[in-house]
Amino acid sequence: MRNLWTIAKREFSLYFSSPLAYTIGFLFLFIVGLLFVLNLGSLALSPFGFGAAPDVRIVTGPMAFLLLLTTPAITMRLLADEARMGTLELLLTAPVRDVELVAGKWLGAFLFTLTIIAFTFIFPIILNGLVKPGIDQLQMIAAYLGVILLAAAFLGLGVGISSMFSNQIATFFVTLVVFIVLWWLVGAPANLLPVGGEPFRYLDMSSHFYDSFNNGIISLSGVVYYLSLTALGIFLGTLAIEIRRWR
């Protein structure tokens, strides 16, 4: 546990000296903010008035999708760069378990992503002030929990993929492809097949978020799904490190 924290701490502080991390954070917040303003603006200017009052979804909806695009850039460095620089040899010969190493890397990235997500909290607060009598607080909590779980799953898979490569760019694209498959393609049979497609819906990363958390429903299956993906990613990463040793 202590090693895990040591590694996470180093990783976390490294993000704050990395221009890439600042760029990602800035773009993330900028796009979420921009969409927030545009959404509010279009609702305010629409001839039908506000209709249904806007809720937290105008913040968390785009955030979930943006996580898909940004988390590969956050995780691509984690283990791939250690392998390239040769520092992996240092960590693998230190008295640290492989799983502590991978999980520590994940935790560092997760804490960094949480920091970015924390900044977006300003938008629901603004929204809360704009609509009467304020936004649905429980829905907001559920949606944010969904975003955080989603981030955990993305980062878990990302760190797993990063441990299989020693090139950051390759890692980025492979991670992105895996995410796209899990986000759009895996669930597709549910809509295409006349029968028997239903189980695929449970494998779909986006439907777990948009169909439940984002609507204010904390679903147990969703929590289990995202946490399993996180664990799977960390497990695969540990396995990849183990395989590296045998080569």
Next chain:
Amino acid sequence: MRILTGYMPPSSGAASIAGFDVVSQSLEARRQVGYLPETVPLYTDMTVFGYLKFMADLRHLPEAESAVEEALEKVGLLERASGYIGNLSKGMRQRVGLAQALLHKPQVLILDEPTIGLDPAQISEVRNVIREVGREHTVLLSTHILSEAQQLCDRILIINRGKIIVEDTPANLQNSLSGGQRMEVKVRSQAQSLLPVLEKISGLKNLSLNQGNSLQFSYEAGADPRPEVARAIIHANADLLEMRSINLSLEEIFLQLTGEEPSQAQAE
């Protein structure tokens, strides 16, 4: 080496270090070892102190900061502690790597070609540090520079194609492999005519005639035919210019042992 440090599992056989098996007690074994790989693993975007502090934390050192300072002092880098590793010269980086390996005062220090790619001044710096450290710790060092092994090591193992072919002290290696002592004798002229004279002296072996009127022979360490040789040469009315013993260099020993063709380099 990578097996001993726990980086790779052995493909066959077993290895243990300080009494701990590297496979079944891997973490315990890794705690006993300080390791400096061939390519020094450094985070160039960290400060020297930050990097060593991180490694000290990974090793659960109770007083990490004082351990870092102590290690830095040993390698003489205390004044660069707050500098970024990326800005250091190669020799300094090597020393940071060495400090990393020394942090936890390991029982065994494993260094993989610690002086490779350094300039002569840096090489002697690093060698001094290693010699210093060798007084307190066991140092296992791999090198392709044989004179370095000769200078630094108490015991030398030569490994060829994965097999240990010899293991001994540098001095013993030289004695046993040169087949006793070798001598060279130089005369002013007509070295050839001395050959039959010297052949009669007992204890001489491998007598041979070289260019420039010099003769070479070897003898067993016990018998010492040198005075006889000198007398015989004087008797034969030849002008004796020089008599000296030749020590085989480790390079030659290495070539002899690995069965490769010796290069042009002659014994010195």
